[in-house]
Amino acid sequence: MTFFNDVKKILQQNIREYGMYIALFVIMIIFTITTEGTFISSRNIVNLVNQTGYIAILAIGMTLVIIIRHIDLSVGFLAGFLGAIAAIAMADPKVVQAGMNLPVYIVIPLTLVLGIVAGLLTAFLVAQMKIPSFVASLAGWLIYRGAILVVTESTGTIIINDDAFNAIGNGFVPDIPGIGILPGIHKLTLILGIIAIVAMALSEFNDRRKKLTYNFEVLPTEIFILKVVFTSAIIGGITWVLSGYQGLSWTAVIVLVVTIIYNFIMSQTVLGRHIYAIGGNPDAAELSGISVKKLIYVVFGSMGMLSALSGILFASRLQSATTTAGTLFELDAIAAAYVGGVSAAGGVGKVVGSIIGALVMTSLTSGMNLMGIGISYQYMVRGAVLAAAVIFDVATRNTGK
């Protein structure tokens, strides 16, 4: 039975990588059973994805920061602060009265640029002034906390009444109009899902073909087919569940696009390789002609930009900017990254892993909410899961390749 032996061997070698997918799957099954199916309902899954959005975006940036052996504690309140800035620019009563309010298509890029500037400031302290990132970003945490209070002092909560802006956190991609078949199903989502499956399969086949022309080692044929079928089934399943409600939310689209871009950068480009190299051994990287300083600016700048995006998503979801926006986001993002297999020692971790980590953490919250478990126990369970994930990570560190 070479087939089963092969499967076993490949699972063993990649247990670290597959571990969190399996964990997410198990958690989903448990909640589906305990909530008698409510958990897996289209409506709940769509909600879950939207709730994960602003943490997932932060977790992507945090993955890079942790890979280069740093940390950024300021991102939560930075997100909250920039969300408030965006709200003021669009909808603060005084600004509106003065006729100074800006349209959404200017506000969003402007907020992202402000985020990059904030990130570069932290990077300046870390790279130039040689301040440990924990301290530099803790200073930022305090400053942005104060800054939120300053800008919302006079008005308190700022209500945003821009429909386009609010759609980011609450709206859905519209369906193709005028198709009669399959009523109640979001056709566009279904079509996108099918395109995704075909694209995935084609790129896998293409990659395998190229590897074979070089005479490199590839997966055995049966396992390769099994892998493609399995991945297709997962994409298909998610597509089906999502299209049963209102289809893809704009939040899901944003998270998907950011994930694809960052995953591509980290796995395929020179920049990504250099970031992993710095995390693996900064001295060796520097001697290999990589400017560690420059990449600290790049990584913290990207973190700032994603903080701004996260702030926009959150403000849009609440349709307002509040004085407490951003509280504990940074710790949720850090937890998601660790659950997703990012190593605290640096140099190891994947963007997709952190997204799965974020999904695991939100699934726990969502599932326990549906079960009516109190918030106090929810914190404890999430803490235990975080500890278990890191224990698993450490225990499997030396297996596989």
Add this chain to the structure above:
Amino acid sequence: MNAPILEMKNITKEFPGVKALSDVSFTVETGEIHCLVGENGAGKSTLMKVLSGVYPHGDYTGDILLNGEIQGFRHINDSEKAGIAIIYQELALIPEMTVFENIFLGHEISNSLVVNWNETIKQAGEMLKKVKLDINPATKVKDLGIGTQQLVEIAKALSKDVKLLILDEPTSSLNEQDSENLLQLLRDLKEHGVTSIMISHKLKEVIAIADSVTVLRDGQTICSLHARDGEITENVLIKHMVGREINNIYPPKKHIPTQEVILEVKNWNARNPSLGRDILKDVNFKLNKGEIIGLAGLIGSGRTELALSIFGNPGNFQISGDFYLNGKKQKFNHPKEAITAGISYVSEDRKGNGLILIQDVKQNISLANLKELAEHWVVNSNAEIKVANKYKTELNIKTPSVEQKVSNLSGGNQQKVCLGKWLFVKPNILILDEPTRGIDVGAKFEIYTIMTELVRQGMSIIMISSELPEVLGMSDRIYIVASGKIAGELKAQEATQEKIMKLATN
């Protein structure tokens, strides 16, 4: 013949997929200096880890007898209690702590809860006297040289009332003077009843000091030799280690260096601002195309600093002076610029700043020249595997695949990965800093052969080395560095070990 202090009988230790030790037997007599030799990967370190309890009892098969009694160490503390102390190649001192704190770390002198610092300092002073070290016990370890640190480690072992002292390549990072001091110290300790086991690659030292030698190869005991029987000679040792006779440990020179100057440094000064002292003073030297020059000198003489100061100055020294490449004046502000200009630097510290241990062979080889494998910043991973496989074959890197993590390779193969990485940059000038430190005889010869081939193809090499025979065997010209200055220049034909040492210690 004395009674054995230690007998290890039929030790077998397996790792998943590998038999690291296979039925090894090893006997050490009381009061002798016993050397353990063998190529990298022969199982020396594994055997010592079994002995010290790093691999707990039950994790291996076979028996350990100490003074005739069977032992079952479950932890390194157990073996320490039995009087065994190991000093590893990588020192285990805490740099920010003082010498006396380090010596008594883990077995502090205290009554109930409170440490008695006065007694600690007094006893630390006595231990330092035993290892003939005249330093203030309140000095921080980070302010000591590497040779002195090694002696502090030994003082620490003595403070635990050691009966059996194990040293894992103690002289690999020491200069000749410090090495000689250390060997003398081992002889003195022997007079006072301490038995020592020394793992070493330096056969001259082994011959000078060993009462007995055990040779391991591929996880098996090959033989035990005794000085009293006159069996310990270099040729015999090498023959047993590699299983073949090596008559000539340096490949024949095939190249003829040109007189075309490719690199020249004039009136070169460097100051390390964080240490607040001058590290290079008025250095002048030149390198011809197709030539190997050796930079000889003691550890700490400034050879590595000299290399780094021309390789883009990553240590941010304050530099003055002129640097010419192909006759053109140049100034590099980052290693990146030096690499672009065709200079490679293979570090003396593979693990510290040479390799990324958690990454695989191909990622390490491609790191310094990823752009060549990339189109529009996207790395072609198939081309990367191809390049890695090319260097794997050319340099004979022993690894199951280029996707193996470099931390799983032996020292010699790690060094070849470093070399592959820097050759892939396609340099004109290759700086090799201690290229054969801590690697076995077979791998050394391979590296020498590669060097000879590279200069034949027109590359120029600067080799920094603390091993005089290597400097003499490989260089066309030799510069001797002492206290940050060039103390002299010798042609290969006129150089001898004595001449070099005289200049280096002046």
